[in-house]
Amino acid sequence: MIALMKRDLQLALRSGGGFGLSLAFFLIVVMFVPFGVGPESGVLARIAPGILWIGALLSCLLSLDRIFQLDYEDGSLDLLTTAPLPMEGIVAMKALAHWLTTGLPLTLAAPVLGFLLSLPSEGYLWIFLSLAVGTPALSFLGTFGAAITVGLKRGGLLLSLLVLPLYIPTLIFGAQSVTLVVEGQTNTSAFLILAAISLFTFALIPFAAARALRVNLR
Amino acid sequence: MSIWEYANPRRFMRLTDLVLPWATAGTVLFMAVGLIWGFFFTPDDYEQGSTVKIIFLHVPSAMLAINVWFMMLVTSLVWLIRRHHVSALAAKAAAPIGVTMTLIALFTGAVWGEPMWGTYWAWDPRLTSFMILFVFYLGYIALWAAIEDPDTAADLTSVLCIVGSVFAFLSRYAVMFWNQGLHQGASLSMDKQEHVANAFYFPLIVSIIGFVLFFITLVLLRTRSEIRARRISALLARERQG
Numbered sequence: 001m002i003a004l005m006k007r008d009l010q011l012a013l014r015s016g017g018g019f020g021l022s023l024a025f026f027l028i029v030v031m032f033v034p035f036g037v038g039p040e041s042g043v044l045a046r047i048a049p050g051i052l053w054i055g056a057l058l059s060c061l062l063s064l065d066r067i068f069q070l071d072y073e074d075g076s077l078d079l080l081t082t083a084p085l086p087m088e089g090i091v092a093m094k095a096l097a098h099w100l101t102t103g104l105p106l107t108l109a110a111p112v113l114g115f116l117l118s119l120p121s122e123g124y125l126w127i128f129l130s131l132a133v134g135t136p137a138l139s140f141l142g143t144f145g146a147a148i149t150v151g152l153k154r155g156g157l158l159l160s161l162l163v164l165p166l167y168i169p170t171l172i173f174g175a176q177s178v179t180l181v182v183e184g185q186t187n188t189s190a191f192l193i194l195a196a197i198s199l200f201t202f203a204l205i206p207f208a209a210a211r212a213l214r215v216n217l218r
Numbered sequence: 219m220s221i222w223e224y225a226n227p228r229r230f231m232r233l234t235d236l237v238l239p240w241a242t243a244g245t246v247l248f249m250a251v252g253l254i255w256g257f258f259f260t261p262d263d264y265e266q267g268s269t270v271k272i273i274f275l276h277v278p279s280a281m282l283a284i285n286v287w288f289m290m291l292v293t294s295l296v297w298l299i300r301r302h303h304v305s306a307l308a309a310k311a312a313a314p315i316g317v318t319m320t321l322i323a324l325f326t327g328a329v330w331g332e333p334m335w336g337t338y339w340a341w342d343p344r345l346t347s348f349m350i351l352f353v354f355y356l357g358y359i360a361l362w363a364a365i366e367d368p369d370t371a372a373d374l375t376s377v378l379c380i381v382g383s384v385f386a387f388l389s390r391y392a393v394m395f396w397n398q399g400l401h402q403g404a405s406l407s408m409d410k411q412e413h414v415a416n417a418f419y420f421p422l423i424v425s426i427i428g429f430v431l432f433f434i435t436l437v438l439l440r441t442r443s444e445i446r447a448r449r450i451s452a453l454l455a456r457e458r459q460g
Binding site for chain 2: 144149152162164165166169173176205
């Protein structure tokens with residue numbers, strides 16, 4: 001399992017896609033918001049948590065179709081299924097590798113971009129924490145979507161249509177756990193539910209995704 | 219004699235041959251009675267005036283919108299566990315009906331909301347949940363349309379339906395956490411505490427029965443045509459081989 005993860009990470013790093021692209025996309029989305037709504041810092045501060053979350057979510061979406069597509073095309077996915085590793089384990093490792101190459105950099109970059117959007121300073125810690133806790137759920141759900149669409153020739157748009165609705169609860173509780181703090185309320189319940197959703201996806205999504213992969217490899 | 223015998227397509231066809239005319243007749247009867255009674259023979263509400271009559275379309279379609287998804291969940295589970303083709307086809311047949319019902323509920327709600335709340339749309343939890351349900355339906359239908367092999371499509375859509383149900387349910391509560399609502403409480407409930415007035419209650423029940431029969435008729439018709447389409451493609455495949 002660790003070898004598989006190392007391999008995925010190396011592939012992502014060396015093909016020059018992973019880290020850079022989704023981070024750059026995140027930056028561009030955040031940069032476009034002031035162009036769209038105007039540069040007043042009061043408005044920006046109010047929408048900053050939501051914008052950062054939506055930006056992170058969209059950047060996460062961009063690299064989803066790569067999770068299985070390349071391995072499916074060159075046949076290494078078939079080889080992996082014959083390895084003495086349960087399919088669920090493979091899926092979990094793939095999701096983890098996806099998170100390390102997209103979710104983690106986004107999380108680290110978010111407070112800085114929050115500064116650009118004049119997010120109040122109480123929000124820095126929580127945008128970091130909520131993304132750190134929430135983006136793994138995005139990767140796992142995305143892996144499920146990728147597993148469903150892996151056999152399709154043009155699955156990209158369909159993948160977004162399938163995965164985005166699944167992101168709704170994560171987005172709501174993630175953005176709320178920042179917004180509530182900025183507004184000076186307690187965010188304990190929002191943050192705990194966000195964590196619960198993440199743990200729930202870790203526990204169950206690998207089974208659903210593995211099932212979908214087996215169907216596609218049949 | 220168990221219910222699973224009707225999972226055999228031939229038995230299913232024979233049974234539905236018998237049921238369909240009755241279901242169709244029932245649909246016409248109940249919908250006509252419910253809607254005509256509702257629209258023309260109920261008093262205007264003292265607050266809402268005649269707009270209250272949208273309830274006879276809105277409540278049944280909203281009920282169906284949710285319950286059709288639930289039926290798809292059950293049939294998906296049946297397909298995954300017992301692999302009855304009729305079950306998968308019924309789920310496929312139900313989805314477009316469900317999405318239409320969701321649209322009807324959203325549309326009639328908007329038409330009613332404009333004079334009553336002063337707005338066609340508000341980001342109220344119930345309204346938002348319906349919008350979310352609509353998106354889930356779209357994804358499900360798009361996935362059916364995208365995959366060519368019927369068994370693969372049935373498998374993947376079933377898995378999607380199950381995962382989607384969990385997350386649609388989660389979204390419902392997430393949305394309630396996120397915003398307080400304008401929408402009134404349930405129009406009907408088991409414990410008679412907060413019912414609509416009797417003058418509206420009985421025609422409403424009749425039109426709900428009408429809508430349910432309408433759904434049953436459509437789902438049976440569509441499942442039958444799916445089965446026939448499947449038979450035709452099997453025949454064509456055999457012809458090509460032979």
